Structure formats: C-alpha cells, structure tokens
Amino acid sequence: MPFFVSEDNMHEPDFLLAEDRPAFERLVDQALNSEEIKEAISHRDGRLSTEQLRTQALHARSAIAAAAASEYREYLELRSAAIRPLSSQHVAKIPARTGSGLLPALGVLIPGLAAMAAAIFLLFGFGLRAVGLRSDVADELVSTGMAAAGMWAGVTLAGLLCLLVAAARNQPTAPSADQEGASLAANRAYEAWRDTVLERGVIPFLLGQIDGTRADNGLETWDGGASDH
Structure with missing residues (x-):
C-alpha cells in the first residue's frame, strides 16, 4: 500500500x-x-x-x-x-526631470511662431514690392521677415542641440563591477537551487x-x- x-x-x-x-x-x-x-x-x-x-x-x-x-x-x-542598484539609479533620475515640461513646450511653440511670422512678413513685403506700393513699408516687412526667419533657424538649431544633449545624458550607463558581480552571484545561486531541487x-x-x-x-x-x- x-x-x-x-x-x-x-x-x-x-x-x-x-x-x-x-x-x-x-x-x-x-x-x-x-x-x-x-x-x-x-x-x-x-x-x-x-x-x-x-x-x-x-x-x-x-x-x-x-x-x-x-x-x-x-x-x-x-x-x-x-536588482536593487538598478532600481535606485532609475529612481534617482526622476527628480531631475520634474518640472522640465515647460522647456520642451517652448521649444516646439517658439520655432512655429517664428516660422509663421517670417512667412507672413515676407509674403506681404514681397507682395507690396510686386505691386509697387510704398517701397519703404515693403522693405521693412521684408527685413522683419528675414529677422523672423533667422530667429526660426536659430531656435530650431538650439532645439536640435538640446535634443542631442538630452539623448546623450539618457543613454544607459554600463553596469558597474559591483552590479556585474551581484548578477553573477545570483546566477550561480539560481543554478545551485535548480540542481538541489x-x-x-x-x-x-x-x-x-x-x-x-x-x-x-x-x-x-x-x-x-x-x-x-
């Protein structure tokens, strides 16, 4: 039995x-x-x-x-x-990003407004020149449009540089020697547990x-x- x-x-x-x-x-x-x-x-x-x-x-x-x-x-x-060191590093990065939502918004808004202003000023300026009305006003509009276009180009370039810097900072860091040692120890313990079971x-x-x-x-x-x- x-x-x-x-x-x-x-x-x-x-x-x-x-x-x-x-x-x-x-x-x-x-x-x-x-x-x-x-x-x-x-x-x-x-x-x-x-x-x-x-x-x-x-x-x-x-x-x-x-x-x-x-x-x-x-x-x-x-x-x-x-696992604990990786979790600690992730939590440590969170405060650095807190309150930074305004800058990305401005980085999108300002180039858009500058491009729109440049297009409007240049359109009206060259339009006045084409019909031969008040050349001084046309010249001023064209100058303002060119300045707005320059601002748009500068802000766009600055935004791209900021994105590159942010991407470089957010790249994953290589695991330290302590982390690698802890992972190897955990793997060895896992194999020992499996063999014993x-x-x-x-x-x-x-x-x-x-x-x-x-x-x-x-x-x-x-x-x-x-x-x-």
Missing part, C-alpha cells in the same frame, strides 16, 4: 514565488525525460504514466521544493541585491512514486487524492 502526502503538506502555503514556479515545472519535465526515471518506469511496467507522475509532482510542489529551502532563500537574497527533491520523489515507497529524502508518495474517497 503506497504512502500518501499528509493533508497538512498538501495544503501548506507555497513558498515559491510565482515567477519561479515555471522553473520548477521545467525541472519536473527534465527529470521525467532523464534516463534514470525512464528506466524506473519501464521496470514497473508502466504502473504510472509520465503525465500522472508530472501531475503528482506539481501537486506536491511545496513539499518537494522544501528540499532546497536554504538554497532558494540564498538565491532570492542575491537576486534582490542584483532536481537531485534532492524531484528525482527522489518521482522514484518514490514509481516504487510505491517513501523517497530517500523523506517525501511521501501520492496517488492523486485517492485517500480522500
């Missing part, structure tokens, strides 16, 4: 974060595709199918993952340490299910809830 996971273990809170649960599922699939598990299944004449074993392992996820609880805690700490949790659990006995690490086998009926 097979052993069953107790009700307390079946309903205990899952301490794996949501983003790490797909990794656990991939470990289960990896174990089921391993030669060790395939050979154990064949020796038992297919008493349990691969899909049944997968379902049982996912239901017992919390109990299985507990085999690598210390490695998981270390991985979470190192992952948080690797696989070797101490998933594979012993699956072998226990196949053999109908307790796994070496104390995990109990489970029949999908038959004990509830």
